[in-house]
Amino acid sequence: AGEGSGPGPSDGAGPPAPERVLFPPTFSVSEIKNKQRRHFMFLRWKQQQRKEKLALKKKRRKEREALGDKAPPKAIPKTIENQRVYDETTVDPNDEEVAFDEATDEFAPYFNRQTVPKILITTSDRPRGRTVRFCEQLATVIPNSHVFYRRGLALKRIIPQCIARDFTDLIVINEDRKIPNGLVLSHLPDGPTAHFRMSSVRLRKEIKRKGKEPTEHVPEVILNNFTTRLGHSIGRMFAALFPHDPQFIGRQVATFHNQRDYIFFRFHRYIFKSEKKVGIQELGPRFTLKLRSLQKGTFDSKFGEYEWIHKRREMDTSRRKFHL
Amino acid sequence: QVVWSMLGNRQFCSYKMTTKTQNFCRNEYNLTGLCNRSSCPLANSQYATVREEKGRCYLYMKTIERAAFPRRLWERVLLSKNYEKALEEIDENLIYWPRFIRHKCKQRFTKITQYLIRIRKLTLKRQRKLVPLRRKIERRENRREEKALIAAQLDNAIEKELLERLKQDTYGDIYNFPIHAFDKALQQQDAESESESDAEREEDDDDDEDVDKREFVEAEDSELSDFEDMDKLETSSEEEQEEEEEVEEKASHSKSKGKTPLKGPARRKRPYIEIEYEEETEPSSKTKAA
Numbered sequence: 001a002g003e004g005s006g007p008g009p010s011d012g013a014g015p016p017a018p019e020r021v022l023f024p025p026t027f028s029v030s031e032i033k034n035k036q037r038r039h040f041m042f043l044r045w046k047q048q049q050r051k052e053k054l055a056l057k058k059k060r061r062k063e064r065e066a067l068g069d070k071a072p073p074k075a076i077p078k079t080i081e082n083q084r085v086y087d088e089t090t091v092d093p094n095d096e097e098v099a100f101d102e103a104t105d106e107f108a109p110y111f112n113r114q115t116v117p118k119i120l121i122t123t124s125d126r127p128r129g130r131t132v133r134f135c136e137q138l139a140t141v142i143p144n145s146h147v148f149y150r151r152g153l154a155l156k157r158i159i160p161q162c163i164a165r166d167f168t169d170l171i172v173i174n175e176d177r178k179i180p181n182g183l184v185l186s187h188l189p190d191g192p193t194a195h196f197r198m199s200s201v202r203l204r205k206e207i208k209r210k211g212k213e214p215t216e217h218v219p220e221v222i223l224n225n226f227t228t229r230l231g232h233s234i235g236r237m238f239a240a241l242f243p244h245d246p247q248f249i250g251r252q253v254a255t256f257h258n259q260r261d262y263i264f265f266r267f268h269r270y271i272f273k274s275e276k277k278v279g280i281q282e283l284g285p286r287f288t289l290k291l292r293s294l295q296k297g298t299f300d301s302k303f304g305e306y307e308w309i310h311k312r313r314e315m316d317t318s319r320r321k322f323h324l
Numbered sequence: 325q326v327v328w329s330m331l332g333n334r335q336f337c338s339y340k341m342t343t344k345t346q347n348f349c350r351n352e353y354n355l356t357g358l359c360n361r362s363s364c365p366l367a368n369s370q371y372a373t374v375r376e377e378k379g380r381c382y383l384y385m386k387t388i389e390r391a392a393f394p395r396r397l398w399e400r401v402l403l404s405k406n407y408e409k410a411l412e413e414i415d416e417n418l419i420y421w422p423r424f425i426r427h428k429c430k431q432r433f434t435k436i437t438q439y440l441i442r443i444r445k446l447t448l449k450r451q452r453k454l455v456p457l458r459r460k461i462e463r464r465e466n467r468r469e470e471k472a473l474i475a476a477q478l479d480n481a482i483e484k485e486l487l488e489r490l491k492q493d494t495y496g497d498i499y500n501f502p503i504h505a506f507d508k509a510l511q512q513q514d515a516e517s518e519s520e521s522d523a524e525r526e527e528d529d530d531d532d533e534d535v536d537k538r539e540f541v542e543a544e545d546s547e548l549s550d551f552e553d554m555d556k557l558e559t560s561s562e563e564e565q566e567e568e569e570e571v572e573e574k575a576s577h578s579k580s581k582g583k584t585p586l587k588g589p590a591r592r593k594r595p596y597i598e599i600e601y602e603e604e605t606e607p608s609s610k611t612k613a614a
Contacts, residue, residue, distance in 0.1 A: 222485050270483075
């Protein structure tokens with residue numbers, strides 16, 4: 001009865017599909033009880049849909065060519081970045097309130113060139129080889145940084161000592177199963193603490209390149225795509241790691257690129273081949289970070305005041321919503 | 325006696341666990357943990373154990389008189405926190421008891437206190453909190469990271485950013501490009517409106533700029549191949565300028581080391597020639613010194 005103009009197959013192969021099959025409008029593939037027949041009809045329906053779509057495309061293309069210059073511009077394809085749910089905390093470059101906040105927050109002395117960053121890099125207990133090497137490489141990338149091994153010392157006790165010795169930032173690289181997988185970045189004199197999940201860490205020898213190690217010059221910093229307030233503060237945290245006066249002679253650049261809440265860190269050496277072309281060569285380790293939480297004070301897991309925590313149930317519901 | 329011959333050795337005791345080398349007794353009142361005639365709480369009518377609850381140690385005793393009352397079978401005595409005092413208390417309570425039981429009780433008590441001390445010490449240190457990973461979430465995040473990486477197009481983004489900084493003159497006078505940037509900005513303005521830019525063109529004085537601009541203007545109408553030639557011509561002029569810079573700044577050895585291997589394929593000829601020149605001079609200077 002409502003099977004359309006093609007015969008239902010009695011054996012597994014089925015007759016070859018005719019060129020133009022017309023299904024009556026009240027027909028739905030899901031109404032056939034027989035699975036084999038239903039499957040067959042569904043495939044035929046799908047083929048027909050595809051043909052129609054192709055024909056439509058061809059028609060459109062012909063129209064466009066026929067119109068020539070007067071054709072309407074091509075539609076912009078939808079990307080996740082285009083469709084991003086608008087975040088009300090997006091920073092407007094001319095926002096006064098944000099500018100005022102930034103002038104008075106914890107990073108103001110750094111941006112006013114009053115303090116020079118001095119960074120302590122350490123790990124969790126008993127670091128394994130990969131983490132140790134990663135720490136060393138990170139120390140070469142960030143100028144004025146020192147690596148100390150933590151032999152069972154509590155962070156809460158380290159922090160006052162660091163402040164006493166004039167460190168401005170503390171980086172703790174957490175390790176799990178012999179690979180680094182977490183990063184805690186804490187601005188020391190009572191500054192915010194950010195906890196990241198670190199993934200795809202590549203050491204220097206694993207990067208395909210032909211260059212050498214980074215020199216001692218102070219690199220430039222590029223911060224891409226930190227749009228919201230939260231992103232802005234994180235961006236400032238990263239910028240505060242590097243001395244504020246980059247040495248352009250060194251031609252090194254450290255990039256923190258935020259894309260869909262993942263922060264990619266790369267370290268390159270660049271050279272301007274010409275007016276419009278620049279060549280970059282990657283040296284130094286690379287890793288990606290994903291922000292898990294941001295605390296107001298220094299590292300304190302129990303009593304700290306959290307400014308932002310990633311809550312999976314609330315924040316991961318939409319694929320087009322990002323927070324950084 | 326009877327109980328042991330029934331349960332312990334021959335037939336089935338539910339507390340008994342056998343392994344290859346030994347028999348264990350799972351009874352909680354067992355003193356040593358092994359299944360023996362002398363340490364089975366079921367088989368002995370006079371028995372004592374030390375057990376700890378919430379950090380406090382108790383001495384449990386069982387006597388024949390209470391064998392008929394299972395609820396009141398085990399008598400419990402709290403031991404003092406002081407180690408020596410507690411040992412004395414055990415002795416006091418188990419006076420006239422068989423030596424074996426007394427000895428084993430004290431041993432057990434010692435062991436218990438030792439592990440309690442260890443627990444207390446460990447809780448003072450930082451404890452590692454294990455947070456379970458969720459496989460689905462990990463996979464989801466990895467996939468999203470890959471897609472974000474592809475969407476990010478990092479190299480392009482970095483290059484664009486660097487070129488922007490060059491245009492906005494953040495590098496100052498290190499590179500000699502700014503002149504060309506100026507030219508190109510002019511050219512762009514020409515494409516839009518020709519009146520203003522004519523006046524600006526006449527203001528330029530440098531010969532280099534005129535030459536380059538002329539080349540640029542001629543190449544504008546032609547195809548891409550000419551563009552490439554123009555690029556090479558431009559780069560050659562830049563190379564001359566950069567060569568001068570390098571000769572001046574030859575003092576910083578590390579920098580020249582860093583620069584030369586990085587130059588692109590279009591410029592390969594010149595740098596290689598430079599390198600040879602440097603190497604030739606070095607040995608000569610050394611021989612002179614020797």
